[in-house]
Amino acid sequence: MSITSSRRTTSTRRRDGTRDDEGDGSRRQGDTGDGEGERSRRRRGGQEGGAGGSRRGGRDRRRKRGGRGRTVLALCLSLLVLVVAGAGWLYMRLNGDINTFDAGGLSDNRPAAGSSKGENVLVIGSDARTGGNSALGGGDQNDIGRSDTAFLLHIYADHQHAVAVSIPRDTLVTIPPCKLPDGSWTETQTDKMFNAAYSVGGTTEGNPACTQNTVENLTGMRVDHTVVVDFKGFAALTRVVGGVEVCLPNDIYQRDLNPNRTVRGKMLFAKGPQKVSGQQALDYVRIRHGIGDGSDIGRIKRQQAFVSSLLTKVKSNGLTPTKLFPLADAATKSLTVDPGLGSADKLISFAMSMKDIDLHNTKFITIPWRYQGERIAIVxxxxxxxxxxxxxxxxxxxxxxxxRKNAGAQPSASAAPDxxxxxxxxxxxxxxxxxxxxxxxxxxxxxxxxxxxxxxxxxxxxxxxxxxxxxxxxxxxxxxxxxxxxxxxxxxxxxxxxxxxxxxxxxxxxxxxxxxxxxxxxxxxPSSVADSARSADDNPCSDLSYG
Known part of the structure; x- marks a missing residue:
């Protein structure tokens, strides 16, 4: 039935006394006994009422317009309810996807919280093979969880500057006491590789709290939040933003990604600038051989360039809740965070707090280092x-x-001499x-x-x-x-x-x-650190030596 014929049918039924005001039993009963008389009176009123009939006609028209207005209002309210319900559903969905680690594993002997309004966020890239990650990274899904990469992001108190300090996984550090799955605590371990902290306890999920303890012991800085991203989360992020611009100094083949291959295999990346996402983006940041000097330091530089390019893409897309929802949806499925970031609103609020940080003022550096045999020592x-x-x-x-206001002010001349x-x-x-x-x-x-x-x-x-x-x-x-x-x-x-x-x-x-x-x-x-910094707005094809 067409929309026009449907309207005609409805109009006829409303002129029929037996169908008018169907929810009212007493009115319907009266109409049944005197339906024809009512129609006659209506006709007479229209003919004999003169101006009164016109006024009634005007009221009828106003009632019709009012009915249409109420219909539009009801429709708007319905749409609003749907939008609110949709946002609530999305929040519930995001909250359901977020995993948190046990804060009980954090040390009792932590650095005091500073008076600064800045924040320190530890970001760990996990190569755990659980939850379908083995399909992306290869390996046994029952392997012990390890940290593949890590950096400490310091967000300055003015929320206009930030610096990410990469910590090579082979760095020799002191691992302080950490909590084991049975509730006991380890003894302090010295001269251990940094990524060993994530494996303390031997679980497939890893031990983010132990890595956080180690970073706090190393830096003397309190870590406010810890975020662990696995292979799936990383690949999903790059797809959501529509790919990330990278640049290669030479062609890269399958054997460069897996040196155990006996043949070179097909080409994975061609020399020069290109856009990567998903599995290809994951392959790019994991490549160690066949580029630069083949060291982990070179790979860290490449990862810094990649994250810089990713931030540039996210900022260019716009840091608004609408834009952040798809990112959050993709990320939360594979994120493990501390309880302080364990909800969608906290994650999005944290992301929004960084919207004013300029890309040029976002720096990437590596902890001062030197080789000590096959390991890395801190300088x-x-x-x-x-x-x-x-x-x-x-x-x-x-x-x-x-x-702070007057942060650079010099002490007064009357201050007591040191x-x-x-x-x-x-x-x-x-x-x-x-x-x-x-x-x-x-x-x-x-x-x-x-x-x-x-x-x-x-x-x-x-x-x-x-x-x-x-x-x-x-x-x-x-x-x-x-x-x-x-x-x-x-x-x-x-x-x-x-x-x-x-x-x-x-x-x-x-x-x-x-x-x-x-x-x-x-x-x-030290100038050796500052001079090697990379800004997030640097051209992805700049500094391609990669070690």
């Missing part, structure tokens, strides 16, 4: 200077990004050891020494962590240097030892001192 005091700068919300080029202000350590070397359980203490002391011109040869944990007092130990012929060092640590004891050099063993007295609790003096990030 000090460069790393300590980097962490100190981030804790103070200073950018790689030394700018204050704390967002008795250690004239200490100069130019040409003097010293090592720093933390003899307490307070994390980040050695890095803080190293920053103080570096600010006074000393060369800090390294920082580490002392053999025991129950030192009540700070000691400055010195070898033969080093007493004068030791006394100069002691000027920066009031009350420190001098101790002669047989080993050469000078070292500071920090005690609980230093941890409790105002100097340790005050923010560290601004220390510039």
């Amino acid at each position: 000090e005091p460069d790393a300590d200077a980097l962490w100190a700068a981030l804790r103070a919300d200073r950018t790689l080029d030394g700018k204050d990004a704390s967002g 008795p250690a202000a004239t200490v100069s350590g130019a040409g003097l070397s010293v090592a720093v050891y933390n003899g307490t359980t307070v994390t980040g203490l050695a890095g803080h002391a190293a920053s103080v020494l570096t600010a006074h011109g000393f060369t800090v040869t390294g920082t580490d944990t002392a053999r025991s962590q129950d030192h009540p007092d700070t000691r400055v130990e010195y070898g033969p012929g080093q007493e004068a240097t030791a006394r100069t060092v002691a000027l920066l640590f009031p009350g420190a004891q001098l101790a002669s030892v047989t080993a050469p050099g000078v070292s500071v063993v920090l005690g609980q007295d230093y941890a409790d001192s105002p100097a340790a609790k005050a923010s560290a003096p601004p220390v510039p990030v």
Whole structure:
């Protein structure tokens, strides 16, 4: 039946007294007895009523218009209900997809939360093969979960700058006590590869809390959030944004991705710029051989270039809730996060908080490193200077990004003079050891020494962590240097030892001192770190040496 004929039928039924006002039983009964009389009166009213009949006609027309208005309003309200219900359904769907790890595995001995409004987010790329990931990355789905890549993202307090510090998986670090699946805790492990922290406990899902503990112990910075992305999540993200621009310095073949192949295989990537997504994007960031020097450092540089390009694409698409919903939908299916990000609104709110960060002010660097055999050692005091700068919300080029008013103001001339202000350590070397359980203490002391011109040869944990007092130990012929060092640590004891050099063993007295609790003096990030930084807006074809 056509729309026109349907309307005619409805109109006829309404003129029929037996069908008018069908929900009212008493009215229907009266109409049945006097239907014809009612029609006659209506006709007479139309003929005899004169102006009154016209007024009634006008009211009838207004009622019709009013009915149409109510219909439109009802339709709008219905659409609004559907939109709200759809948004609610999507939130429920996103919430149902988010996995969180047990916060009970986080250390009780964490760095204190800073006064800064900045945030530190640990991003871990997992090569776990569970949940269908083996189809993308190969391998046994029952393998122990491992971290394939990781970086610490520091969002400065002004929310206009950010820096991502990559930590190579082969970096030698100290893994602090971590929780095992049976509820017990491990002992501290020294000189272990960084990615071993994620495998503590031997589960297929991995141990994000242990990796977070390790990063906090390494940096002396509190990690506010941890996000783990697996193969599926990564591939889905690249598809949702419509592909990511990359650039290759040479052709890449199947054997470059899997060096165990006996033949070169087909070409996976051609030399030059191109767009990749899904499995191809995953292959790109995993390639280690056949490009650059074949090292993990080279692969990290390539991954940094990829994430830079991904951020550029996301920003160009627009950081709005509408644009973020598809991203969140794709990501949450394969994300594991800390409980602080365990809901859709928290994730989207966090993403929206970064919308004002300029791409040029988003930097990617690698922790200061050097080769130690086949492993990677952290270079000090460069790393300590980097962490100190981030804790103070200073950018790689030394700018204050704390967002505080008058942050760069100098103290007034009437301020009490610092008795250690004239200490100069130019040409003097010293090592720093933390003899307490307070994390980040050695890095803080190293920053103080570096600010006074000393060369800090390294920082580490002392053999025991129950030192009540700070000691400055010195070898033969080093007493004068030791006394100069002691000027920066009031009350420190001098101790002669047989080993050469000078070292500071920090005690609980230093941890409790105002100097340790005050923010560290601004220390510039070493040029070797700052000069190698990559900006998110850099051309993807720039710096293609990749190690």
